[in-house]
Amino acid sequence: MQLEPVNAANQKIALVPTMGALHPGHVSLIKAAQQIADFVVCSVFVNPTQFTDPKDLEKYPRPVEHDIRMLEEAGCDLVFMPSVTEMYPQQEQWHIDLGSAEFLLEGAYRKGHYQGVTQIVKKLFDAVQPHKALFGQKDYQQVLMIQNMVQYFNLPIEIVTCPIIREQDGLAMSSRNIHLSAADREHALVLSKALDFVKTNFEQQSVQALEAQASAMIRETPGVELDYFTIVDGTTLEPQEDKQAKNLVALVAAKVGHTRLIDNMLLS
Ligand SMILES: Nc1ncnc2c1ncn2[C@@H]1O[C@H](COP(=O)(O)OP(=O)(O)OP(=O)(O)O)[C@@H](O)[C@H]1O
Ligand SMILES: CC(C)(CO)[C@@H](O)C(=O)[O-]
Numbered sequence: 001m002q003l004e005p006v007n008a009a010n011q012k013i014a015l016v017p018t019m020g021a022l023h024p025g026h027v028s029l030i031k032a033a034q035q036i037a038d039f040v041v042c043s044v045f046v047n048p049t050q051f052t053d054p055k056d057l058e059k060y061p062r063p064v065e066h067d068i069r070m071l072e073e074a075g076c077d078l079v080f081m082p083s084v085t086e087m088y089p090q091q092e093q094w095h096i097d098l099g100s101a102e103f104l105l106e107g108a109y110r111k112g113h114y115q116g117v118t119q120i121v122k123k124l125f126d127a128v129q130p131h132k133a134l135f136g137q138k139d140y141q142q143v144l145m146i147q148n149m150v151q152y153f154n155l156p157i158e159i160v161t162c163p164i165i166r167e168q169d170g171l172a173m174s175s176r177n178i179h180l181s182a183a184d185r186e187h188a189l190v191l192s193k194a195l196d197f198v199k200t201n202f203e204q205q206s207v208q209a210l211e212a213q214a215s216a217m218i219r220e221t222p223g224v225e226l227d228y229f230t231i232v233d234g235t236t237l238e239p240q241e242d243k244q245a246k247n248l249v250a251l252v253a254a255k256v257g258h259t260r261l262i263d264n265m266l267l268s
């Protein structure tokens with residue numbers, strides 16, 4: 001990949017890393033990138049090292065033609081779609097200290113996931129050398145881990161977080177939604193409904209009561225298996241029951257049918 005002319009012209013480069021199967025959530029990142037940079041690169045790479053479930057990796061959607069068309073329509077300047085051997089030409093070790101939050105929530109359910117995520121994001125940063133990189137709040141913990149990786153290596157890259165884009169009925173857009181059956185799609189709505197419930201009742205009820213009611217809503221929904229619904233400090237991801245505290249976030253993960261989904265909402 002040759003980005004020298006862009007660098008020589010002193011243009012600001014923004015990178016939007018994705019795993020493809022693009023939807024309007026991804027397009028919102030491209031659009032946000034266009035507002036804050038002169039040249040926008042989107043990477044499309046299904047990164048094997050961040051998958052803990054081989055079946056999840058195998059069935060991850062890869063609609064390449066559709067993705068290229070969407071990126072053209074969005075006016076993306078360059079698409080970086082490397083192969084696995086380009087990104088991983090040889091066996092390599094990767095382990096960095098991402099802080100204690102690495103092992104909580106998603107990190108507890110997908111062991112080693114954030115080592116894989118930060119490994120590939122560092123490789124993408126090295127290849128593209130962007131000034132800025134944009135990520136979705138939908139993957140809340142991922143943004144924290146990438147910020148920690150940037151700090152670990154002292155990289156001169158600004159990490160920008162973009163809001164969650166939802167379907168009209170509230171379901172957070174996700175590439176994995178394609179795996180939902182019609183019934184799953186209905187049942188999956190309970191995740192955003194539970195988050196909305198917590199946001200609406202935040203002033204009136206205790207954190208414990210909110211978590212209990214939201215969890216019950218989800219557990220009572222057929223075909224949905226709750227992994228966690230929790231209200232935590234938005235930086236440490238440790239439980240936080242003091243509602244006066246700033247930076248509280250509610251995070252949820254559940255299996256809907258055979259598909260594991262995540263979502264979250266900022267509370268204060
Ligand atoms: N609904 C959304 N709104 C905003 N950003 C999103 C949304 N969905 C994904 N993103 C962001 O797009 C980037 C690429 O994500 P990715 O390619 O994994 O898509 P995805 O829809 O999150 O897929 P999946 O969750 O099924 O892996 C990430 O920074 C992610 O947070
Ligand atoms: C950041 C990322 C592209 C790394 O593979 C992936 O985790 C994703 O799509 O969120």
Ligand code: BAL
Nearest residue numbers: 019050051113139142
């Ligand atoms: N969107 C986060 C990437 C993953 O689930 O592996």
